[in-house]
Amino acid sequence: MxxxxxxxxxxxxxxDPAGHTRLPRYARGATGTVVQVAxxxxxxxxxxxxxxxxxxxxxxxxxxxxxxxxxGDHGVTVELWHxxxxxxxxxxx
Amino acid sequence: xxxxHGSSLISARVRHVEALLESRGLLDAGxxxxxxxxxxxxxxxxxxxxxxxxAWVDDGFRDRLLADANAALPEVGLSMAGGLQEQRxxxxxxxPDEHHVLVCTLCSCYPxxxxxxSPSWYKSEAYRSRVVRDPRSVLAEFGLDLPAxxxxxxxxxxxxxxxxxxxxxxxxxxxxxxxxxxxxxTRKGLIGTAAV
Numbered sequence: 477m478x479x480x481x482x483x484x485x486x487x488x489x490x491x492d493p494a495g496h497t498r499l500p501r502y503a504r505g506a507t508g509t510v511v512q513v514a515x516x517x518x519x520x521x522x523x524x525x526x527x528x529x530x531x532x533x534x535x536x537x538x539x540x541x542x543x544x545x546x547x548g549d550h551g552v553t554v555e556l557w558h559x560x561x562x563x564x565x566x567x568x569x
Numbered sequence: 570x571x572x573x574h575g576s577s578l579i580s581a582r583v584r585h586v587e588a589l590l591e592s593r594g595l596l597d598a599g600x601x602x603x604x605x606x607x608x609x610x611x612x613x614x615x616x617x618x619x620x621x622x623x624a625w626v627d628d629g630f631r632d633r634l635l636a637d638a639n640a641a642l643p644e645v646g647l648s649m650a651g652g653l654q655e656q657r658x659x660x661x662x663x664x665p666d667e668h669h670v671l672v673c674t675l676c677s678c679y680p681x682x683x684x685x686x687s688p689s690w691y692k693s694e695a696y697r698s699r700v701v702r703d704p705r706s707v708l709a710e711f712g713l714d715l716p717a718x719x720x721x722x723x724x725x726x727x728x729x730x731x732x733x734x735x736x737x738x739x740x741x742x743x744x745x746x747x748x749x750x751x752x753x754x755t756r757k758g759l760i761g762t763a764a765v
Binding site for chain 1: 729
């Protein structure tokens with residue numbers, strides 16, 4: 477796994493998991509920009525299921541409101557785990 | 570049994586589980602309140618206000634705070650290590666053309682050590698769902714009418730990090746002491762739903 481870096485454009489996954497997830501619904505399938513690497517933690521989605529999983533990078537990812545909601549001139553920054561990002565469809569900036 | 574129950578269904582369920590745990594000797598009477606008090610001990614918006622006041626009078630501290638808040642907090646005798654593990658803190662600074670506001674859309678994540686327990690509106694579905702979608706209108710309802718040219722940045726604290734807003738120092742406060750400046754800072758200012 478290669479971690480993303482500030483400035484990288486990333487796209488969030490669209491999957492709608494049956495259990496807990498820290499990828500908010502409003503930020504699914506959206507493209508944003510990595511602002512900062514915010515440490516490394518086990519994926520909360522897995523921990524909520526009682527799984528003992530290794531840590532992975534966590535990022536502050538900023539989305540333009542229009543890319544989330546279709547309009548708006550503000551930004552929304554969400555903290556996302558590496559596994560919340562879709563690594564197949566989006567290359568590095 | 571702990572105090573401060575609401576009348577909702579979830580409160581009744583929690584009360585029932587708590588009673589069962591107590592009857593089986595797994596939990597001492599009042600233990601949950603004690604643990605909550607321990608967790609929240611020392612947490613008050615006055616802490617956040619102290620951090621802000623120091624940042625207003627000391628540019629070096631401001632720079633260190635914005636670069637690595639966890640490393641800077643001990644300079645004012647504070648830390649984010651009061652819980653089970655140290656929580657990462659990111660401080661976001663308001664400027665002439667940008668305003669930051671905090672929310673936790675998934676639950677109610679909040680920097681308790683610096684701001685104390687969160688206000689009820691912070692946990693309301695209305696605030697959590699609307700402020701990411703239309704922050705300008707929500708802030709206006711709080712009485713904060715931002716100029717059209719001010720960019721709004723919303724921070725969703727739904728994961729491991731906690732956030733605090735560094736408000737802009739009000740004009741005309743040049744003669745105030747650090748303590749007096751701290752007295753100007755409100756909880757809403759630290760969340761971003763007020764200017765200071």
